[in-house]
Amino acid sequence: MWDQAIVHPPEATPAQPRDPRAQAIVSRLAGRPVVLVGMMGSGKTAIGKRLAQRLGLPFVDSDHEIEAAHRLTIAEIFALHGEAYFRDGERRVLARLIGEGERVIATGGGAFIQPQTRGVIRARAVSIWLKAEFEVLMRRVRKRPTRPLLHDPNPEGVMRRLIDERYPVYAEADLVIQSRDGPHEAIIEEILAALEGLLAKQGDFTPEMTAPVLPPASTGVHVALGARAYDILIGPALIAHAGERLARLAPGANAFIVTDAHVAPLWLGPLEASLDAARVRHGRIVLPAGETTKDYAHFEELCEAALAAKMERGDFLIALGGGVIGDLTGFAAASLRRGMGFIQIPTTLLSQVDSSVGGKTGINSRQGKNLIGAFHQPALVLADTDSLATLPPREFAAGYAEVVKYGLIDRPDFFAWLEKHWPAVFARGPELGHAIAVSCESKAAVVARDETEQGDRALLNLGHTFGHALEKLVAYDSARLVHGEGVAIGMACAFRYSSRAGLCPAEAAERVEAHLRAVGLPTRISDIAGWSAGADDIVAAMAQDKKVQRGALTFILARDIGASFIAKNVEAEAVRAFLDDELRAGV
The missing domain is CATH 1.20.1090.10 (Dehydroquinate synthase-like - alpha domain)
Structure with missing residues (x-):
């Protein structure tokens, strides 16, 4: 059902020819659609229709597409099938709409928050965040009693929570435009000017220059921590494309890989190849495997090696391994240069479901386990399920204990x-x-x-x-x-x-x-x-x-x-x- 053709054709292009300004913008888009993202009430549909009219492009609302295909409202789809089902279908619908070429697309409020959907938009479209203040959003959504937000006893609290969770992610859009009350025409002019600036900076664009669409992760989980929010991607082939993701996350950043003697022969090569392909300068250290590596001596060895590799504050440490490597690398990242970024690539089941998520880092003392450490959140977690194929049965079972824990809690x-x-x-x-x-x-x-x-x-x-x-x-x-x-x-x-x-x-x-x-x-x-x-x-x-x-x-x-x-x-x-x-x- 998700992959059906569009039920209603996109709204028609105006009969009059495009003016020279619109023609120049559309030409520079080179077939890429313009995708509007933002909260409910930010004006994506109203402004999107007017922008499409101004550019002489079709307009489509992804939520309307989904509702028409199912003959159900979004709220009914959520109630019947759950959010995971909806998000997976939303991703596929948006991938299809984006693949059909130049148009203006209004998305649902949660679409851009999903890592897979965001990856497709980044690779094949130009994204614009319509950013609105809390008071403006509340005033607008109250005019629509069908909004699910209004069904909560505390809609203001829900709105503030969503703003805290989503705004740091929306900020990754190509352009940010303030959506305020007043004539839409003024906002359209701001969008056109911003598009002209962005497209001029990008230079000539051809479809061949489009960044490759990354293989879809089976699942994306968002950890909502405001400015420290990050995504957990779960699925196959993530190590092979880690370099592309790092280059997108922090263009120009370098990387220092930390792994152990058990993992290095299996996964260090593919990770380094992905960094080379993405032209990310990188260094590495291979430490002994086992819990005894989480000590002062190996912490010092890791820090000195990263500094010798000339890693700077804006660079990243990459933890490639299980919980020991993740905890040690995270603590080093929290300490080096008074705080560097780091990426978790957990290769055991235990680390994928537990230690790589949540920002707990540290080393052991003679007095006990994890007594020296810090809370330091990763910038990204890549849980490559392919890495579990090489996990010994005992290690897999040990990781499963942490899976059981969540059911028992x-x-x-x-x-x-x-x-x-x-x-x-x-x-x-x-x-x-x-x-x-x-x-x-x-x-x-x-x-x-x-x-x-x-x-x-x-x-x-x-x-x-x-x-x-x-x-x-x-x-x-x-x-x-x-x-x-x-x-x-x-x-x-x-x-x-x-x-x-x-x-x-x-x-x-x-x-x-x-x-x-x-x-x-x-x-x-x-x-x-x-x-x-x-x-x-x-x-x-x-x-x-x-x-x-x-x-x-x-x-x-x-x-x-x-x-x-x-x-x-x-x-x-x-x-x-x-x-x-x-x-x-x-x-």
Whole structure:
């Protein structure tokens, strides 16, 4: 249905010939359409029609195209099929409209926010953001009671939130024009003048000069953090086109790649080839693989190498690898030149769904894990699903533990979906992309609400207080325990502790343990090879965890599957007694 031909032809070109000014602009466009982006109420349709008339071009409204094809309103499509379905179809409709040549296109408010759609517009069209102030937008949308925005009890709050999330992305358009109350003709004149300036700067344009359309990512997730907002792209062949994306993100910037000895033979070559193709100057460092690389010594080695490569503040560090490389590279980026940009290219399932998203960076201390670090958001995350094909089964299962976590925190339906579809996820079927996308959406939503973990972002630590303590007590020996396995044991412990405390039904704890065991993950401390530490050792290790506040233990506990909560001031004696029983049960 999405790919049907246009139901209604674009509005007709005026009968009179174009004036010389319009003719010159259209000639310089060389077949590219003009795409208007912006918030609802910014005037895209009204101004778009007038601009099309002035240039002697057809006009089309993408939302009207979608509604006509479905014989449903946008709100009805959302209600029946969900936003993911709508955004995917919107991308295809816009790709078709843009591919049909010169015209003026008005887009829906969320279209340009989607990374894939934005990529198509950048490559094949000229984009104009019609920017309007809050008061102007509210005055306009109130005239249209059919606007979904008005159905919220607090439309002003919704509008302010959307402005905060979307304006930094809209700012990436080729041109920005202020949309204000008054005659449209004045705004049209500003647009024409701006187009003349832009097209003159671009010089002669031919279709052959059009930047190649990047292969579509299977999913795009936006992390809404105002000026620090960024996109997570999930899909195949992203490493092979990383250079093009960096060149678009920051023209003229250089890059310094940080990877490890396991990943380099597999993915360093394709990444460097993509940077070479995009003419991005780059350096690199290959570090040892493993958790022990997250230390002071390798942090210093990385920083000195990047400085020796003459990386400047406007350049980028690229983390190519798993969570260790991502955390270390992010902390270096936060520190070098008092703050450089960085791009995450996670190559493990665990890093794609967890550590690459949210801006937590850091290294380990002798006192505990991740105790030295900073919050420093990436500029872009490229989760290339092709990289997971080379992931060893144990590493894949360990990453899956973090996927399960999102269902246990607040998405019981997702946990139920995983119970049914986990074999297809492990077989690397299409279900894998869905599982990664849901995980990233879940984390992005929490991070947008609580970037620096002052509130409910702590929920993302479900299983981690137990897990980090276990990792420390095996001295981060990955032969005995990797992070995801520690999290799996930690989540099972959290649910068993919650059940023992009367907070959670025993059936929920049993269901969690059964699913983790079904996919091959450990669920008991006794599952760790060579375990000899006692309950006192575990509690002492927990006391150094970064989630401890004023000496009191903080855990993420559960009332049921999908109903986790933050429990502060948990009595150490109660935890010690629970651990004693856990260790005895494993003997």
